[in-house]
Amino acid sequence: MKKYYFLLALLFSSLLINAQERYFLNSDTRLYTSASTSAEFLGYFKYGAEIQLLSESKNGWYKVKADNLSEGYIPEQYVATRLNAKDVKVRDNENPILEGGDNYYGGNHLFVLVAGLKARAQPDKNSKIREILFVGDPVAINYLPKNEDEWVNISGQFSDEYARFTLRKFVGKRPDFNTLLKDFDKLDVNNVTERKIVGERLVQLAWNSDNTKLIPAYQRYYEVVKQLNDPKLIDDTELNMAIAKGLVKHKKQEEITAFTKKSEFVVKGLKTKSLFFTQKELINTLGNPVKKATISDECGLYISELFYYYPDLEASVDEKENKVEVIKIFINQTNKLVFNVNAALDSSLTEKNFIEKYGTYIGASIKNPHSYSIPLEDSHFEIEFKDGKLFAIEIIYYC
Template sequence: MKKLYFLIALFLSLVLHSQERYFLNSDTRLYTSPNSTSFLGYFKYGAEVRLLSESQNGWYKVQADNFNEGYVQEKFVATRLNAKDVKIKDLENPILEGGDNYYGGNHFFVLAAGLKARALPDKNSKIKEILFTGDPVPVDYVPVNENDWVNIGGNFSEEYSKYTLRKFIGLRPNFDSLIKDFDKLDVNALADRKTLSERIVELAWNSDYSKLIPAYQRYSEVVKQINDPKLIADTELYMAIAKGLSKHKLPEQIAAFAQKAEYSLKGVKTKSLYFTQKDLVKIFGQPTKKESIGDECGVYLSDLFYYYPDLQASVDEKKNQAEIVKVFINENNKLIFNPNAVLDHTLSEKAFIEKYGTYIEASIKSPHNYSIILEDSQFRIEFKDGKLYAIEIFFYC
């Protein structure tokens, strides 16, 4: 009977603890047992833990966000954090704090190219995100064993938690050091050259545009060795992008280029993106679909959207107003910056880069998508299969 009462009490205690969130108000370690010097990993101030037991002589058994289980001192466990916390820093703790111009909280950087962040600490679990060399990731607990998993989602919640192996994250890689390491490799060490050149390219994108050309010069050497025609063509396109970005125009030059932009839609030139709702229907007919969307920023004319094969528009039916949001480029539609700068269905992606590469923003994380940034908005320009597909006007919150 005593055993039954104990189990019921333990169950009720765990249920109670599960309803609250617990945080560490100082750096500490996850020890293998109370009063032990042996430990499994490092916690940073602010890390969340799950309590697995009542306090035992000043120690809690806890679970870290990667499911490691061990012990921490009771004095470091709190239900909330505040400015009065006396933080004891562990000088051996490798986790980086915020304030390095890359991430505001506890973090590490991705060391591997194309790193797969998984839904669970299991190499066969679903891939939630692909991360690039130099990406900062939130880390509150890191195990000592480099082959253990780390939660890089910064949260216990299944919605936000993501996992990778410890050996794939650490201090931010140094671009110049990677370049030197690559240049030292034997030209026939193709596998090593490929791995390192991929890291160099991704880190260049996570640095500044000036690093893209030297990165792609080395990567181009490798893809020519591999002799994959598609890879070579893609790399040539990215090299063209790199050359354009290295000579990027000033904001005022970009604004002057784009300020008189207008659409030509079925032969109708739009000095403004605005129509009356009646004129929109008169020109384009009834929409194939109407849908209300959430507009948290309030940047659109209305939550109601009209969808056409040619375009999408935000429409306020009561006020008889319509605003063009996205245009699909075809033989009927084009964007005109000036008589010598027309974006139409004949424009290839390569030609676009060669002509306008100094005006655009680009990212390896969104291939074939480009932006022309203005003060309060941007043109988002999308290509598919090498051809101009759509242009969207995006307004900032």
């Protein structure tokens, strides 16, 4: 009986070790329906893809699971527990997955082909949406099913926490902006539905290209927006067109640095000195904080891990040194950011006015609307608008 338990323990230990082991492919290969290279195949693996073994090796083949949960067979010779620079890669010239080094992504990848692509937590159209992706976004892909209507994992890993899925037909080679522009111009002017689809793709691809693409993209899209006659869509598009004009004429970094080097926050009449107060000044002006909290600051970005929170601001506070570093202010009639005597961000500034005045200084993204950045030397101002009005300004430091 003791021997029986001992063998069970060994078996359990072996299974546990095997379950913890990770396996990768040291070459391109395919996922076959049976253990033969002459069999039908389900999809393409790229070098570096992770797999899960579902069986012991039999006649030089493993049954495996791909990261999109498809099951099939691959040759044993391509399975490894680690990858290294000495691997002799056998490339599959028919494999559509792109390798890193194309200035867009460092690893195996393809690109999003449709506007507003929903990446889901499971290979199921009803599962949770984890992310919305735009045309031209690179996505990590290690296994690509052959069937256009199958799911593909665009996270590059098995982890349930990070896995993201979409249909195979929505990813591929990066779209060409000029080709898409010509496609739009060929459409019948009365085909509003198709013009809107292509126009949205144009705009999103332009944001994923250099800034010079934004104006011609928005010129086309604005034609469709006016046809749709949706007031909110018209307002949003006109705002984005103004942003595009500023980005095309973007200031050089040295010009932006010169503009922001004397920036100061003003809170209830109290003006910072190089974005700092003393603790005594802060308490005298705002009283005791609503909340105190200790944050983890592994990069050493702030003067202290102790933070004070007020309705007017958030700040890092070194109580021993009597020093306060303002991190974020909320804009009202008494709070503002001053660049110089002629330039300030205050409660009277609308989003439209902000773009008109400072559009050549800012960074912007279609993925984060109504939020703008102005770079500093080791950080940047993050400027947030709500309902067209200036809401908050935060300093984001780089680790």
